[in-house]
Amino acid sequence: MSSWACGWVYAKGLRIEFEDRFLDVAVKLHSFLGGKLEKERSSFVFSLPSYPEVKEVDLPFIRGVFEAWGSKTLFIPIVKEFSREMEELLSPFSPVKTDIGFFVTDKAELLIHVLYDEETEERSEFFFEKFLSMLVGRVWERKAFKFSLEEGALPPFKKRVSDSGWDLHLVKLIKKEGNLYFFDTGVRVSPPPGFYFDLVPRSSIYKSGFILANSVGIIDMTYRGTIKVPLVKLDPEKPDPELPWRAVQLIPRRFYPLEAEEVSSLDQTLRGEGGFGSTG
Structure with missing residues:
Protein backbone atom coordinates (compact mmCIF):
# COMPACT_ATOMS: atom_id res chain seq x y z
CA MET A 1 0.00 0.00 0.00
CA SER A 2 1.40 3.40 -0.98
CA SER A 3 1.37 5.80 1.98
CA TRP A 4 1.94 8.69 -0.48
CA ALA A 5 -1.29 7.76 -2.28
CA CYS A 6 -3.07 7.47 1.08
CA GLY A 7 -1.90 10.99 1.96
CA TRP A 8 -3.57 12.33 -1.18
CA VAL A 9 -6.87 10.57 -0.41
CA TYR A 10 -7.01 11.51 3.27
CA ALA A 11 -6.31 15.15 2.36
CA LYS A 12 -8.71 15.42 -0.59
CA GLY A 13 -11.41 12.80 0.04
CA LEU A 14 -12.81 9.78 -1.78
CA ARG A 15 -13.50 11.72 -4.98
CA ILE A 16 -10.64 13.80 -6.39
CA GLU A 17 -10.89 15.92 -9.52
CA PHE A 18 -7.60 16.47 -11.36
CA GLU A 19 -6.48 19.06 -13.90
CA ASP A 20 -4.37 17.85 -16.82
CA ARG A 21 -1.11 18.88 -15.10
CA PHE A 22 -1.85 16.38 -12.31
CA LEU A 23 -2.94 13.50 -14.56
CA ASP A 24 0.24 11.63 -13.61
CA VAL A 25 -0.93 11.67 -9.98
CA ALA A 26 -4.39 10.37 -10.90
CA VAL A 27 -2.86 7.48 -12.84
CA LYS A 28 -0.51 6.63 -9.97
CA LEU A 29 -3.31 6.71 -7.38
CA HIS A 30 -5.36 4.37 -9.56
CA SER A 31 -2.36 2.05 -9.93
CA PHE A 32 -1.59 1.99 -6.20
CA LEU A 33 -5.12 2.02 -4.73
CA GLY A 34 -7.46 0.71 -7.42
CA GLY A 35 -10.81 2.49 -7.55
CA LYS A 36 -12.06 4.31 -10.65
CA LEU A 37 -10.40 6.83 -12.95
CA GLU A 38 -12.83 8.53 -15.32
CA LYS A 39 -12.84 11.46 -17.74
CA GLU A 40 -15.45 14.09 -16.92
CA ARG A 41 -15.62 17.06 -19.27
CA SER A 42 -12.24 18.84 -19.05
CA SER A 43 -10.88 16.99 -16.02
CA PHE A 44 -10.16 13.52 -14.68
CA VAL A 45 -11.87 12.10 -11.60
CA PHE A 46 -10.37 9.46 -9.33
CA SER A 47 -12.70 7.84 -6.79
CA LEU A 48 -12.64 5.15 -4.12
CA PRO A 49 -15.54 3.46 -2.29
CA SER A 50 -13.81 3.79 1.12
CA TYR A 51 -10.68 5.16 2.72
CA PRO A 52 -7.62 2.90 2.41
CA GLU A 53 -5.92 1.46 5.47
CA VAL A 54 -2.85 3.45 6.51
CA LYS A 55 -0.24 1.08 7.88
CA GLU A 56 2.26 3.83 8.70
CA VAL A 57 2.23 7.61 8.71
CA ASP A 58 5.63 8.44 7.22
CA LEU A 59 7.25 11.13 5.08
CA PRO A 60 5.71 9.81 1.83
CA PHE A 61 2.30 10.23 3.52
CA ILE A 62 3.29 13.83 4.38
CA ARG A 63 4.37 14.36 0.75
CA GLY A 64 0.95 13.23 -0.46
CA VAL A 65 -0.90 15.52 1.95
CA PHE A 66 1.35 18.45 0.99
CA GLU A 67 0.81 17.93 -2.75
CA ALA A 68 -2.95 17.54 -2.30
CA TRP A 69 -3.10 20.92 -0.56
CA GLY A 70 -1.61 22.74 -3.55
CA SER A 71 1.25 25.13 -4.20
CA LYS A 72 0.08 28.21 -2.27
CA THR A 73 2.66 27.91 0.51
CA LEU A 74 4.61 25.28 2.45
CA PHE A 75 1.61 24.26 4.50
CA ILE A 76 0.72 20.72 5.55
CA PRO A 77 -2.98 20.39 6.43
CA ILE A 78 -3.79 18.19 9.42
CA VAL A 79 -5.37 14.83 8.76
CA LYS A 80 -7.29 14.47 12.03
CA GLU A 81 -6.98 10.70 12.17
CA PHE A 82 -3.18 10.99 12.16
CA SER A 83 -2.55 14.37 13.81
CA ARG A 84 -0.15 13.05 16.46
CA GLU A 85 1.93 11.03 13.99
CA MET A 86 2.17 13.97 11.59
CA GLU A 87 3.29 16.34 14.34
CA GLU A 88 6.00 13.90 15.40
CA LEU A 89 7.25 13.45 11.82
CA LEU A 90 7.37 17.19 11.16
CA SER A 91 8.94 18.18 14.49
CA PRO A 92 12.55 18.25 13.10
CA PHE A 93 11.44 21.02 10.74
CA SER A 94 10.13 23.33 13.51
CA PRO A 95 6.63 23.85 12.09
CA VAL A 96 4.11 26.32 13.46
CA LYS A 97 1.08 24.22 14.38
CA THR A 98 -2.43 25.64 14.03
CA ASP A 99 -5.88 24.12 14.27
CA ILE A 100 -5.88 23.39 10.55
CA GLY A 101 -2.30 22.36 9.86
CA PHE A 102 1.43 22.97 10.01
CA PHE A 103 3.27 25.97 8.56
CA VAL A 104 6.98 25.36 7.89
CA THR A 105 9.11 28.51 7.63
CA ASP A 106 12.87 28.56 8.36
CA LYS A 107 13.37 24.87 7.54
CA ALA A 108 11.06 24.78 4.54
CA GLU A 109 13.88 24.13 2.07
CA LEU A 110 15.17 21.22 4.18
CA LEU A 111 11.69 19.67 4.27
CA ILE A 112 11.35 19.97 0.49
CA HIS A 113 14.70 18.17 0.11
CA VAL A 114 13.56 15.39 2.43
CA LEU A 115 10.29 14.95 0.52
CA TYR A 116 11.71 14.91 -3.02
CA ASP A 117 15.49 14.45 -3.12
CA GLU A 118 15.46 10.63 -3.07
CA GLU A 119 11.95 9.83 -4.38
CA THR A 120 11.63 8.58 -7.97
CA GLU A 121 8.02 7.41 -8.28
CA GLU A 122 5.54 8.37 -5.57
CA ARG A 123 5.33 12.08 -6.34
CA SER A 124 3.55 14.69 -8.42
CA GLU A 125 5.71 15.60 -11.41
CA PHE A 126 4.39 19.17 -11.16
CA PHE A 127 5.76 19.55 -7.63
CA PHE A 128 8.93 17.64 -8.48
CA GLU A 129 9.66 20.16 -11.24
CA LYS A 130 9.21 22.96 -8.70
CA PHE A 131 11.83 21.19 -6.57
CA LEU A 132 14.20 21.04 -9.55
CA SER A 133 13.74 24.78 -10.13
CA MET A 134 14.53 25.39 -6.46
CA LEU A 135 17.78 23.43 -6.85
CA VAL A 136 19.02 25.46 -9.83
CA GLY A 137 17.67 28.80 -8.62
CA ARG A 138 15.52 29.45 -11.70
CA VAL A 139 12.82 27.86 -13.81
CA TRP A 140 14.26 24.57 -15.04
CA GLU A 141 13.31 22.75 -18.21
CA ARG A 142 13.85 19.04 -17.59
CA LYS A 143 16.69 17.49 -19.55
CA ALA A 144 18.22 14.03 -19.70
CA PHE A 145 21.44 12.60 -21.05
CA PHE A 255 29.08 24.43 -23.03
CA TYR A 256 29.75 27.94 -24.37
CA PRO A 257 30.80 28.25 -28.05
CA LEU A 258 33.24 31.14 -27.49
CA GLU A 259 35.40 32.25 -30.40
CA ALA A 260 39.04 33.37 -30.19
CA GLU A 261 40.24 36.77 -31.40
CA GLU A 262 43.90 37.80 -31.41
CA VAL A 263 44.69 41.40 -30.38
CA SER A 264 47.94 43.35 -30.02
CA SER A 265 47.44 43.96 -26.28
CA LEU A 266 44.94 43.28 -23.52
CA ASP A 267 43.08 45.68 -21.24
CA GLN A 268 44.98 46.58 -18.09
CA THR A 269 43.70 45.31 -14.74
CA LEU A 270 44.58 46.00 -11.10
CA ARG A 271 46.04 42.51 -10.74
CA GLY A 272 48.03 42.57 -13.94
CA GLU A 273 50.48 39.66 -14.23
CA GLY A 274 50.42 38.71 -10.57
CA GLY A 275 49.97 34.97 -10.04
CA PHE A 276 51.16 31.93 -8.08
CA GLY A 277 50.18 33.27 -4.67
CA SER A 278 50.70 36.95 -5.45
CA THR A 279 47.52 37.87 -3.56
CA GLY A 280 48.91 36.61 -0.25
Whole structure:
Protein backbone atom coordinates (compact mmCIF):
# COMPACT_ATOMS: atom_id res chain seq x y z
CA MET A 1 0.00 0.00 0.00
CA SER A 2 1.40 3.40 -0.98
CA SER A 3 1.37 5.80 1.98
CA TRP A 4 1.94 8.69 -0.48
CA ALA A 5 -1.29 7.76 -2.28
CA CYS A 6 -3.07 7.47 1.08
CA GLY A 7 -1.90 10.99 1.96
CA TRP A 8 -3.57 12.33 -1.18
CA VAL A 9 -6.87 10.57 -0.41
CA TYR A 10 -7.01 11.51 3.27
CA ALA A 11 -6.31 15.15 2.36
CA LYS A 12 -8.71 15.42 -0.59
CA GLY A 13 -11.41 12.80 0.04
CA LEU A 14 -12.81 9.78 -1.78
CA ARG A 15 -13.50 11.72 -4.98
CA ILE A 16 -10.64 13.80 -6.39
CA GLU A 17 -10.89 15.92 -9.52
CA PHE A 18 -7.60 16.47 -11.36
CA GLU A 19 -6.48 19.06 -13.90
CA ASP A 20 -4.37 17.85 -16.82
CA ARG A 21 -1.11 18.88 -15.10
CA PHE A 22 -1.85 16.38 -12.31
CA LEU A 23 -2.94 13.50 -14.56
CA ASP A 24 0.24 11.63 -13.61
CA VAL A 25 -0.93 11.67 -9.98
CA ALA A 26 -4.39 10.37 -10.90
CA VAL A 27 -2.86 7.48 -12.84
CA LYS A 28 -0.51 6.63 -9.97
CA LEU A 29 -3.31 6.71 -7.38
CA HIS A 30 -5.36 4.37 -9.56
CA SER A 31 -2.36 2.05 -9.93
CA PHE A 32 -1.59 1.99 -6.20
CA LEU A 33 -5.12 2.02 -4.73
CA GLY A 34 -7.46 0.71 -7.42
CA GLY A 35 -10.81 2.49 -7.55
CA LYS A 36 -12.06 4.31 -10.65
CA LEU A 37 -10.40 6.83 -12.95
CA GLU A 38 -12.83 8.53 -15.32
CA LYS A 39 -12.84 11.46 -17.74
CA GLU A 40 -15.45 14.09 -16.92
CA ARG A 41 -15.62 17.06 -19.27
CA SER A 42 -12.24 18.84 -19.05
CA SER A 43 -10.88 16.99 -16.02
CA PHE A 44 -10.16 13.52 -14.68
CA VAL A 45 -11.87 12.10 -11.60
CA PHE A 46 -10.37 9.46 -9.33
CA SER A 47 -12.70 7.84 -6.79
CA LEU A 48 -12.64 5.15 -4.12
CA PRO A 49 -15.54 3.46 -2.29
CA SER A 50 -13.81 3.79 1.12
CA TYR A 51 -10.68 5.16 2.72
CA PRO A 52 -7.62 2.90 2.41
CA GLU A 53 -5.92 1.46 5.47
CA VAL A 54 -2.85 3.45 6.51
CA LYS A 55 -0.24 1.08 7.88
CA GLU A 56 2.26 3.83 8.70
CA VAL A 57 2.23 7.61 8.71
CA ASP A 58 5.63 8.44 7.22
CA LEU A 59 7.25 11.13 5.08
CA PRO A 60 5.71 9.81 1.83
CA PHE A 61 2.30 10.23 3.52
CA ILE A 62 3.29 13.83 4.38
CA ARG A 63 4.37 14.36 0.75
CA GLY A 64 0.95 13.23 -0.46
CA VAL A 65 -0.90 15.52 1.95
CA PHE A 66 1.35 18.45 0.99
CA GLU A 67 0.81 17.93 -2.75
CA ALA A 68 -2.95 17.54 -2.30
CA TRP A 69 -3.10 20.92 -0.56
CA GLY A 70 -1.61 22.74 -3.55
CA SER A 71 1.25 25.13 -4.20
CA LYS A 72 0.08 28.21 -2.27
CA THR A 73 2.66 27.91 0.51
CA LEU A 74 4.61 25.28 2.45
CA PHE A 75 1.61 24.26 4.50
CA ILE A 76 0.72 20.72 5.55
CA PRO A 77 -2.98 20.39 6.43
CA ILE A 78 -3.79 18.19 9.42
CA VAL A 79 -5.37 14.83 8.76
CA LYS A 80 -7.29 14.47 12.03
CA GLU A 81 -6.98 10.70 12.17
CA PHE A 82 -3.18 10.99 12.16
CA SER A 83 -2.55 14.37 13.81
CA ARG A 84 -0.15 13.05 16.46
CA GLU A 85 1.93 11.03 13.99
CA MET A 86 2.17 13.97 11.59
CA GLU A 87 3.29 16.34 14.34
CA GLU A 88 6.00 13.90 15.40
CA LEU A 89 7.25 13.45 11.82
CA LEU A 90 7.37 17.19 11.16
CA SER A 91 8.94 18.18 14.49
CA PRO A 92 12.55 18.25 13.10
CA PHE A 93 11.44 21.02 10.74
CA SER A 94 10.13 23.33 13.51
CA PRO A 95 6.63 23.85 12.09
CA VAL A 96 4.11 26.32 13.46
CA LYS A 97 1.08 24.22 14.38
CA THR A 98 -2.43 25.64 14.03
CA ASP A 99 -5.88 24.12 14.27
CA ILE A 100 -5.88 23.39 10.55
CA GLY A 101 -2.30 22.36 9.86
CA PHE A 102 1.43 22.97 10.01
CA PHE A 103 3.27 25.97 8.56
CA VAL A 104 6.98 25.36 7.89
CA THR A 105 9.11 28.51 7.63
CA ASP A 106 12.87 28.56 8.36
CA LYS A 107 13.37 24.87 7.54
CA ALA A 108 11.06 24.78 4.54
CA GLU A 109 13.88 24.13 2.07
CA LEU A 110 15.17 21.22 4.18
CA LEU A 111 11.69 19.67 4.27
CA ILE A 112 11.35 19.97 0.49
CA HIS A 113 14.70 18.17 0.11
CA VAL A 114 13.56 15.39 2.43
CA LEU A 115 10.29 14.95 0.52
CA TYR A 116 11.71 14.91 -3.02
CA ASP A 117 15.49 14.45 -3.12
CA GLU A 118 15.46 10.63 -3.07
CA GLU A 119 11.95 9.83 -4.38
CA THR A 120 11.63 8.58 -7.97
CA GLU A 121 8.02 7.41 -8.28
CA GLU A 122 5.54 8.37 -5.57
CA ARG A 123 5.33 12.08 -6.34
CA SER A 124 3.55 14.69 -8.42
CA GLU A 125 5.71 15.60 -11.41
CA PHE A 126 4.39 19.17 -11.16
CA PHE A 127 5.76 19.55 -7.63
CA PHE A 128 8.93 17.64 -8.48
CA GLU A 129 9.66 20.16 -11.24
CA LYS A 130 9.21 22.96 -8.70
CA PHE A 131 11.83 21.19 -6.57
CA LEU A 132 14.20 21.04 -9.55
CA SER A 133 13.74 24.78 -10.13
CA MET A 134 14.53 25.39 -6.46
CA LEU A 135 17.78 23.43 -6.85
CA VAL A 136 19.02 25.46 -9.83
CA GLY A 137 17.67 28.80 -8.62
CA ARG A 138 15.52 29.45 -11.70
CA VAL A 139 12.82 27.86 -13.81
CA TRP A 140 14.26 24.57 -15.04
CA GLU A 141 13.31 22.75 -18.21
CA ARG A 142 13.85 19.04 -17.59
CA LYS A 143 16.69 17.49 -19.55
CA ALA A 144 18.22 14.03 -19.70
CA PHE A 145 21.44 12.60 -21.05
CA LYS A 146 21.38 9.29 -22.93
CA PHE A 147 23.66 6.36 -22.22
CA SER A 148 24.30 2.85 -23.49
CA LEU A 149 26.09 -0.04 -21.80
CA GLU A 150 28.60 -2.59 -23.02
CA GLU A 151 28.23 -6.13 -21.70
CA GLY A 152 29.04 -6.19 -17.98
CA ALA A 153 28.80 -2.41 -17.54
CA LEU A 154 26.70 -0.79 -14.84
CA PRO A 155 24.47 2.27 -15.39
CA PRO A 156 25.42 5.73 -14.08
CA PHE A 157 24.12 6.14 -10.53
CA LYS A 158 23.22 8.92 -8.14
CA LYS A 159 21.41 8.53 -4.82
CA ARG A 160 19.88 12.01 -4.63
CA VAL A 161 18.57 14.41 -7.23
CA SER A 162 20.73 17.14 -5.65
CA ASP A 163 23.96 15.12 -6.00
CA SER A 164 26.17 16.98 -8.47
CA GLY A 165 27.47 13.95 -10.34
CA TRP A 166 26.58 10.51 -11.64
CA ASP A 167 28.83 7.76 -10.25
CA LEU A 168 30.47 5.34 -12.69
CA HIS A 169 31.83 1.85 -12.03
CA LEU A 170 35.16 0.67 -13.39
CA VAL A 171 34.43 -2.81 -14.76
CA LYS A 172 37.52 -3.80 -16.75
CA LEU A 173 41.29 -3.32 -16.48
CA ILE A 174 42.46 -2.57 -20.03
CA LYS A 175 46.20 -2.41 -19.34
CA LYS A 176 48.79 -1.61 -16.69
CA GLU A 177 52.06 0.29 -17.22
CA GLY A 178 54.10 0.53 -14.02
CA ASN A 179 51.88 2.29 -11.51
CA LEU A 180 49.53 3.59 -14.25
CA TYR A 181 46.28 1.63 -14.63
CA PHE A 182 43.80 2.05 -17.51
CA PHE A 183 40.22 1.04 -16.73
CA ASP A 184 37.05 0.94 -18.82
CA THR A 185 33.57 1.71 -17.53
CA GLY A 186 31.78 0.23 -20.55
CA VAL A 187 29.48 3.28 -20.53
CA ARG A 188 28.83 5.55 -23.53
CA VAL A 189 27.05 8.86 -23.03
CA SER A 190 25.32 11.50 -25.12
CA PRO A 191 24.64 14.76 -23.24
CA PRO A 192 21.75 17.02 -24.27
CA PRO A 193 22.56 19.99 -26.52
CA GLY A 194 24.56 22.64 -24.69
CA PHE A 195 26.24 20.26 -22.23
CA TYR A 196 29.42 18.22 -21.83
CA PHE A 197 30.80 16.22 -18.88
CA ASP A 198 33.76 16.48 -16.53
CA LEU A 199 35.09 13.14 -15.31
CA VAL A 200 36.38 13.50 -11.74
CA PRO A 201 37.22 11.13 -8.86
CA ARG A 202 34.72 10.37 -6.12
CA SER A 203 35.88 11.82 -2.80
CA SER A 204 36.30 8.32 -1.35
CA ILE A 205 39.04 7.45 -3.86
CA TYR A 206 41.70 8.62 -1.38
CA LYS A 207 41.12 5.43 0.63
CA SER A 208 42.22 3.29 -2.32
CA GLY A 209 45.74 4.66 -2.79
CA PHE A 210 44.87 5.80 -6.33
CA ILE A 211 44.36 9.20 -7.96
CA LEU A 212 43.01 10.17 -11.37
CA ALA A 213 46.02 10.47 -13.70
CA ASN A 214 44.76 13.47 -15.68
CA SER A 215 43.14 15.29 -12.73
CA VAL A 216 39.94 16.04 -14.68
CA GLY A 217 38.76 14.25 -17.80
CA ILE A 218 36.70 16.09 -20.42
CA ILE A 219 33.92 14.12 -22.11
CA ASP A 220 33.05 16.24 -25.14
CA MET A 221 29.44 16.36 -26.30
CA THR A 222 30.29 14.51 -29.54
CA TYR A 223 32.41 11.71 -28.00
CA ARG A 224 30.68 8.35 -28.32
CA GLY A 225 33.31 5.88 -27.14
CA THR A 226 33.21 4.12 -23.79
CA ILE A 227 34.44 6.24 -20.89
CA LYS A 228 37.94 5.13 -19.93
CA VAL A 229 39.68 6.06 -16.70
CA PRO A 230 43.47 6.33 -16.13
CA LEU A 231 44.49 5.99 -12.48
CA VAL A 232 47.90 6.32 -10.83
CA LYS A 233 48.67 4.11 -7.83
CA LEU A 234 50.43 6.22 -5.19
CA ASP A 235 50.51 3.70 -2.34
CA PRO A 236 52.21 0.42 -3.32
CA GLU A 237 50.99 -1.15 -0.08
CA LYS A 238 47.35 -0.89 -1.17
CA PRO A 239 45.85 -3.88 -3.00
CA ASP A 240 44.60 -3.57 -6.55
CA PRO A 241 40.90 -2.69 -6.61
CA GLU A 242 38.17 -5.28 -6.89
CA LEU A 243 35.94 -4.70 -9.89
CA PRO A 244 33.35 -3.37 -10.37
CA TRP A 245 34.58 -0.32 -8.47
CA ARG A 246 32.55 2.91 -8.15
CA ALA A 247 35.53 5.26 -8.35
CA VAL A 248 34.66 8.25 -10.56
CA GLN A 249 31.73 10.47 -11.43
CA LEU A 250 30.37 12.49 -14.34
CA ILE A 251 29.63 16.16 -13.65
CA PRO A 252 27.43 17.90 -16.25
CA ARG A 253 28.81 21.23 -17.45
CA ARG A 254 27.39 23.97 -19.65
CA PHE A 255 29.08 24.43 -23.03
CA TYR A 256 29.75 27.94 -24.37
CA PRO A 257 30.80 28.25 -28.05
CA LEU A 258 33.24 31.14 -27.49
CA GLU A 259 35.40 32.25 -30.40
CA ALA A 260 39.04 33.37 -30.19
CA GLU A 261 40.24 36.77 -31.40
CA GLU A 262 43.90 37.80 -31.41
CA VAL A 263 44.69 41.40 -30.38
CA SER A 264 47.94 43.35 -30.02
CA SER A 265 47.44 43.96 -26.28
CA LEU A 266 44.94 43.28 -23.52
CA ASP A 267 43.08 45.68 -21.24
CA GLN A 268 44.98 46.58 -18.09
CA THR A 269 43.70 45.31 -14.74
CA LEU A 270 44.58 46.00 -11.10
CA ARG A 271 46.04 42.51 -10.74
CA GLY A 272 48.03 42.57 -13.94
CA GLU A 273 50.48 39.66 -14.23
CA GLY A 274 50.42 38.71 -10.57
CA GLY A 275 49.97 34.97 -10.04
CA PHE A 276 51.16 31.93 -8.08
CA GLY A 277 50.18 33.27 -4.67
CA SER A 278 50.70 36.95 -5.45
CA THR A 279 47.52 37.87 -3.56
CA GLY A 280 48.91 36.61 -0.25
